[in-house]
Each structure stands twice: as structure tokens, then as C-alpha cells.
Amino acid sequence: MEHVAQDEIEDLSLSLPTVGSMQIAGSNGFGHNIEFMSQAYLRNRSSEIDIEVEHDTSIAHIDQPLPIFLKFANVEYKVKANQAFSNNPVKAVVSKVASQFENDNYKHILKGITGSISPGEILALMGPSGSGKTTLLKILGGRLHENVKGTVTYNDIPYNPALKRRVGFVTQDDVLFPQLTVEETLVFAAFLRLPCKMSRRQKYERVEVIIKELGLERCRHTRIGGGLVKGVSGGERKRASIGHEILVDPSLLLLDEPTSGLDSTSANRLLQVLQGLAKMGKTIITTIHQPSSRIFHMFEKILLIAEGYPVYYGKAGDSMEYFSSLGFIPEIAMNPAEFLLDLATGQVNDISVPDDLYPPQVTNEREKIVIRKLCL
Numbered sequence: 050m051e052h053v054a055q056d057e058i059e060d061l062s063l064s065l066p067t068v069g070s071m072q073i074a075g076s077n078g079f080g081h082n083i084e085f086m087s088q089a090y091l092r093n094r095s096s097e098i099d100i101e102v103e104h105d106t107s108i109a110h111i112d113q114p115l116p117i118f119l120k121f122a123n124v125e126y127k128v129k130a131n132q133a134f135s136n137n138p139v140k141a142v143v144s145k146v147a148s149q150f151e152n153d154n155y156k157h158i159l160k161g162i163t164g165s166i167s168p169g170e171i172l173a174l175m176g177p178s179g180s181g182k183t184t185l186l187k188i189l190g191g192r193l194h195e196n197v198k199g200t201v202t203y204n205d206i207p208y209n210p211a212l213k214r215r216v217g218f219v220t221q222d223d224v225l226f227p228q229l230t231v232e233e234t235l236v237f238a239a240f241l242r243l244p245c246k247m248s249r250r251q252k253y254e255r256v257e258v259i260i261k262e263l264g265l266e267r268c269r270h271t272r273i274g275g276g277l278v279k280g281v282s283g284g285e286r287k288r289a290s291i292g293h294e295i296l297v298d299p300s301l302l303l304l305d306e307p308t309s310g311l312d313s314t315s316a317n318r319l320l321q322v323l324q325g326l327a328k329m330g331k332t333i334i335t336t337i338h339q340p341s342s343r344i345f346h347m348f349e350k351i352l353l354i355a356e357g358y359p360v361y362y363g364k365a366g367d368s369m370e371y372f373s374s375l376g377f378i379p380e381i382a383m384n385p386a387e388f389l390l391d392l393a394t395g396q397v398n399d400i401s402v403p404d405d406l407y408p409p410q411v412t413n414e415r416e417k418i419v420i421r422k423l424c425l
């Protein structure tokens with residue numbers, strides 16, 4: 050992997066997208082003027098959508114994405130333990146007094162996480178609920194800086210605002226408009242987010258490429274839906290969210306629980322889409338809660354987190370062998386992902402453990418002992 054010099058990264062800021070023509074025409078921000086958007090879109094649509102699209106599927110209309118090699122080392126994150134009490138004056142005083150007697154009045158959420166990921170790879174962040182996956186994802190995406198220790202570098206350079214456009218972030222809760230169709234959603238985003246040096250035609254072409262890449266042809270005219278509005282399926286909505294992010298061709302794509310709520314076929318299809326994007330040179334990091342065995346084996350790398358500690362970092366396919374070398378072996382047939390999650394919660398009911406694991410006097414806190422034993 051060739052590393053890119055600081056001035057090359059800074060050059061990218063010169064090509065930041067400027068505001069799209071729709072916004073100039075009167076919208077006051079993404080999403081606050083759907084009516085305007087729909088009318089503007091329909092006008093454009095009637096004049097432009099039926100143009101013969103020349104299938105120049107190259108993404109050359111946008112600057113070629115810079116491949117991103119991401120490294121993170123000893124990442125730690127903590128929050129003030131009394132933050133939650135700040136609205137209660139009595140508790141605030143109590144915790145203030147208590148903090149005078151404590152050296153460390155912080156809740157430690159991430160405790161020294163190290164890893165790296167290259168373009169073309171998918172890294173899965175796994176772990177039980179509350180283990181710190183989303184927090185790590187936000188740090189890697191440059192969305193969380195305060196109280197973060199350790200280093201995170203992108204092609205050997207720390208995060209800087211010029212990188213913002215190179216990073217796509219698909220959040221757990223989709224933030225799409227229920228009233229718009231899949232195609233309208235993407236066209237709207239294209240006009241807002243793609244550089245104004247791109248022509249309208251090129252923007253429509255870009256939308257076409259995304260619709261095809263993500264297999265959204267069948268639902269392109271279906272509303273996104275949500276709540277009381279009937280719309281596309283969960284898997285289609287997730288793919289539309291991904292489309293919304295990859296329109297600007299980010300080099301680094303981060304996804305928070307993209308498969309949650311999907312049946313195994315839709316989840317599998319989504320993973321195939323991510324694999325396709327990785328093959329195009331994108332660096333992909335996704336959190337995943339409970340993958341099926343089929344999906345588990347699709348990840349080049351997994352990082353298993355338990356209570357903020359790293360407990361496994363490596364190929365998904367090597368994980369069982371690694372844990373058995375430590376003496377942790379499933380006693381019944383188990384999906385490897387389930388086995389790993391059991392270990393990360395310290396639940397070893399159906400798992401044989403090394404003989405020396407529990408000192409004789411210890412009867413409680415066994416889960417914590419398992420996790421400490423597994424920490425990298």
C-alpha cells in the first residue's frame with residue numbers, strides 16, 4: 050500500500066463538493082424542504098430523467114477516490130462517570146465530593162484497541178451490546194475526538210477536515226425521508242452532495258450507477274416509508290442508505306449494524322453488496338451484532354470487543370483455532386459467531402475452559418475472569 054503525502058490529502062480539500070443547484074435554488078438545508086425538492090425534482094425529472102443515459106459507468110466524474118489505509122493503535126475512550134447525574138443537583142454535589150476522593154472518576158469505554166484495515170478489506174467489529182463497537186466506529190470515522198487517547202491515522206496522517214468527504218457513515222437508524230421514493234432520495238442527495246462542476250446529466254448518471262450497483266432497480270419508484278408510511282423492505286432501505294453514502298464515492302465506508310432487523314437472505318445480500326464495494330477499493334468497517342455463520346465467514350478481519358477490551362483480532366476463519374489454543378473449546382456444535390459472543394460476555398456454560406481459569410476461592414465474578422483471561 051502506497052502512503053500518501055500530507056499535501057496530497059490537503060489538495061483534496063480543494064475539490065470539496067460545492068452546494069448543488071437545487072440548494073442554490075432555495076432549499077435551506079438537507080431535508081427541510083421536501084415539498085420544494087419534490088417539485089424541483091419533478092421538473093428536472095420531466096425534462097431530464099427520460100434522456101437517453103449513455104452508460105459511461107466510470108465514476109470519473111467525481112475525483113478518483115483516494116484509497117485509505119486506516120491504522121488505529123491503543124485507542125482508549127472514557128466519559129465522566131458523573132455526566133449522567135448532571136441534571137440532578139443532589140447527585141451532582143455527591144459525585145463532586147466523591148470525585149475529590151477518587152483518582153479516576155471516569156467510565157472507561159474503550160481500553161486499548163489496536164488494528165488496521167486496507168482498501169479492499171472489510172473489518173467487522175463484533176461484541177455484545179454495550180461493548181463499545183459504535184463508540185469505536187465513531188472514533189474511526191472522525192466523529193468523536195474528545196477524551197480519546199491513542200492514535201488513528203489515515204494513510205499515516207491524523208484525521209483532518211479534508212477527509213470528511215472521503216468518509217461515508219451509515220448510521221443504525223436510517224435518516225432518509227419516508228415520503229420520497231428510492232430514486233428521488235438518491236437524486237436529491239446527488240444534487241445536494243455532488244460537486245457543482247458535475248453536470249445535471251452526470252448526476253443522474255451517477256444515480257443510475259448506484260441504483261444498479263446496489264440492486265435497487267425493482268424498488269426505485271417505491272417510497273422509502275417508515276412509521277405509518279408503507280415503503281420498501283428493510284434490506285432495500287438499508288441499501289438505499291448505503292447508496293446515499295456512496296454517491297460521493299467515499300474511500301472509507303463505516304456502517305453501524307447494517308444487518309440488524311434483516312432476515313438472513315437480505316443480510317447475506319447486503320454483505321455481498323459490501324464485498325462488491327470492497328473489491329472496488331473501498332475500505333469498509335462495519336459493526337455487527339450476531340452474524341449468521343455464512344456472514345461470519347465473509348469477513349476478512351474481525352475485531353472482537355468485550356467490555357471495551359480487545360479479545361480477538363484476526364481472520365474470522367482462524368478464530369476458533371485461536372481460542373482452542375487458549376483452551377476454550379465449544380462442547381456442543383455452535384455457530385462460531387455465537388461462540389465468540391459467549392466468550393466476549395464471559396458466558397462459558399457450553400464451553401470447556403482451561404483448568405487453571407478459576408482460582409479455588411473464586412465463586413463469583415467468573416465472567417470478568419474469563420474476559421480478563423482473553424484480553425489481548
Ligand SMILES: Nc1ncnc2c1ncn2[C@@H]1O[C@H](COP(=O)(O)OP(=O)(O)OP(=O)(O)O)[C@@H](O)[C@H]1O
Pocket residue numbers: 128132156158176177178179180181182183184185338
Ligand atoms: N457519552 C457517553 N456517556 C456515557 N456512557 C456512554 C457514552 N457513550 C457510550 N457510552 C456507554 O459506553 C458503552 C458502549 O456503548 P456503544 O454504543 O459503543 O456499545 P455497542 O457495542 O455499540 O452497543 P450496541 O450493540 O447495543 O449498539 C455503553 O455502556 C454506553 O452506555
